Amino acid sequence: MKQGVQGSPGSPAAARVPKRQRPAPAVAGRERDAVEPCAARGEHTHAELPIPRPRAAVQRSSVRGQILDALRTALAGGDLKPGEVYSAPVLGERFGVSATPVREAMQQLALEGAVEVVLNRGFRVVERGARELAELAEVRALIEVPVMLRLARTVPAERWAELRPLAEETVRAAATGCPAAYAESDRAFHRALLALSGNEQLVRIAEDLHRRSQWPPVRHGRAGLVADAAEHTALLDALAAGDVDVVRGLMGEHFAGAS
Structure with missing residues (x-):
């Protein structure tokens, strides 16, 4: 089954971050790392594709976390292009922050398999072909389908009803295109489903696989997203009814569409 650097004005996938002036250095005598020379890090920026500047700078509180969320949004929305190399200083300039939190966020994305380190240049967005996406979908199915079948037999209908707002949220998000x-919203729905298993390790592993499978976006256009979201509501209905056969079929279709 199925956030960022700013895209063009009005782009729904763009990160929205409040604007402000860059603060003075927190430690006396330290250079502002927001203007740290790229050469000092060995990162070349002259041949990169332009990244649209966000409407505003990021708040300094939890900067790394905000940058990480923004980069994830850009990946999922396709604003960071597969195969392209992006340097931390250039991305930091776009966000109005230093290169350091951007570099830290990118290193986390490297651990998640979304980007790879390019020595003396920055980070390349991973290119995933059809085969790798199919493999991710297969592994997700191996993990999630048996769990869903077990939960369909054991979880009472009222518990599934509590997840209805999350399924409806995926429908609303899909409608935006x-x-x-x-x-x-897709990850939030799947995470809530699997959380009913009570297995936190399973939830973490499944979400990591899910996030990897979303970069780059597989389904393009509003119609594909709407179709995917419709499978969520149908799956929830089948789970509430305890219909194991329908659950199995819907899960199979859902993962087939994700590859």
Whole structure:
């Protein structure tokens, strides 16, 4: 089954971050790392594709976390292009922050398999072909389908009813046609389903696989997102009814569409 650097004005996938002036250095005598020379890090920026500047700078509180969320949005929305190399200083300039939190966020994305380090240049967005996406979908199915079948037999209908708002949120997000918004609501729905298993390790592993499968977006256009979201509501109905056969069929279709 199925957030950022700013895209063009009005782009639904763009990160929205409040604007402000860059603060003075927190430590006396330290250079502002927002203007740290790229050469000092060995990162070349002259041949990169332009990244649209966000409407405003990021708040300094939890900067790394905000940058990480923004980059994830850009990946899911396709604003960061597969195969392209982006340097931390250039991305930091776009966000109005230093290169350091951007570099830290990118390193986390490297651990998640979304980007790879390019020595003396920055980070390349991973290119995933059809085979790798199919493999991710297969592994997700191996993990999630048995769990859903077991939960269909054991979880009472009222518990599934509590997840109805999350399924409806995926439908609303799909209707916007925004891949980044849909990706977030899609993960939230799947995470809530699997959380009923009580297995936190399973939930973490499944979400990591799910996030990897969303970069780059597989389904393009509003129609594909709407079709995917419709499978969520149908799956929830089947789970509430305890219909194991329908659950199995819907899960199979859902993962087939994700590859």
